[in-house]
Amino acid sequence: MIHCSPAPRFHVPRLLTLLAVIVIVLGSLLTAQAEHEGKLQILLLGDSTTEGSIPRLIKPAAPQLEQVIEQLLEAEGDLPPTHVINNGQSGDTIYRFVESGRYDKEVAGLPGIDYAFIRYGINDFARREDFTTNFPLDFHGLIARIRKDHPHAKIVLMTVIPFSKTDVSESINSRVRQVAEKEELPLFDIYPLYDKALQVQGVNALNYRRYPLEKAPEKYHAFVAPYVHGGRIVVLDNELDGILGHLPGWYGDRHPNLAGYNVIAVETAKYLAEELRQRKSE
Numbered sequence: 001m002i003h004c005s006p007a008p009r010f011h012v013p014r015l016l017t018l019l020a021v022i023v024i025v026l027g028s029l030l031t032a033q034a035e036h037e038g039k040l041q042i043l044l045l046g047d048s049t050t051e052g053s054i055p056r057l058i059k060p061a062a063p064q065l066e067q068v069i070e071q072l073l074e075a076e077g078d079l080p081p082t083h084v085i086n087n088g089q090s091g092d093t094i095y096r097f098v099e100s101g102r103y104d105k106e107v108a109g110l111p112g113i114d115y116a117f118i119r120y121g122i123n124d125f126a127r128r129e130d131f132t133t134n135f136p137l138d139f140h141g142l143i144a145r146i147r148k149d150h151p152h153a154k155i156v157l158m159t160v161i162p163f164s165k166t167d168v169s170e171s172i173n174s175r176v177r178q179v180a181e182k183e184e185l186p187l188f189d190i191y192p193l194y195d196k197a198l199q200v201q202g203v204n205a206l207n208y209r210r211y212p213l214e215k216a217p218e219k220y221h222a223f224v225a226p227y228v229h230g231g232r233i234v235v236l237d238n239e240l241d242g243i244l245g246h247l248p249g250w251y252g253d254r255h256p257n258l259a260g261y262n263v264i265a266v267e268t269a270k271y272l273a274e275e276l277r278q279r280k281s282e
Contacts, residue, residue, distance in 0.1 A: 039083040041112045046119040048255060049161055050088025054208055055258050058236055065261045072269035079276050093124040094138040113150040119158035121172035139179045159191040162198060163254045188271050197263045206260035209235040210253040216244060
């Protein structure tokens with residue numbers, strides 16, 4: 001007589017629980033893959049001149065830096081689709097970016113990074129203790145972290161845009177060049193490109209106006225009320241220059257407006273287009 005083993009008995013509730021877990025895990029994996037499959041992942045790291053905090057606040061519906069780069073690359077017609085991740089943050093230094101834990105939380109685990117553009121230095125010069133010594137050390141440390149967490153990413157160092165006095169900008173950019181040379185990394189020198197755009201379009205054409213309300217004549221307070229944010233008059237273009245342009249310091253804020261960010265986007269897209277075509281030909 002042949003004895004057959006009884007059919008295995010499944011506990012239905014446990015089986016359903018197991019299936020649910022599998023579905024959730026697979027779903028999360030597919031979501032992570034969908035964020036990078038089929039698109040080149042381009043990461044932007046930097047301060048407010050990368051983030052674009054004021055343009056996002058004043059005109060949130062306008063295409064921002066990362067979106068403009070994507071659109072410009074798509075318009076070329078012969079390049080792969082891209083996804084640009086803007087991780088710039090106002091006021092950031094390399095030291096704060098890493099030591100605050102923000103790098104670990106927001107960048108270390110990003111999937112499939114192909115390019116990482118790094119542009120720091122303005123806040124580092126103003127805030128980092130012993131800038132001359134620590135800024136290069138901070139930069140080398142960040143590069144080491146990115147190489148470890150994103151071994152397939154091509155790291156590109158960028159000079160700062162014209163923001164401070166010429167000698168300050170050169171003090172920053174000379175050290176960025178030294179780091180790039182020592183690390184044997186490409187340098188995207190955007191400073192002269194942005195400076196040329198300022199010369200062509202006008203020295204104040206690419207920065208927004210941000211001016212303390214209390215410094216403006218009281219007779220204009222009612223008129224400028226729609227432009228006030230956080231106690232300051234904030235304008236992204238020359239709209240109020242004819243009325244308030246005579247005030248001392250009216251043009252003092254050198255952060256890029258949308259036109260300024262478009263200059264950065266155009267030059268970044270040009271750099272990437274050349275890079276991607278060269279990579280495709282190899």
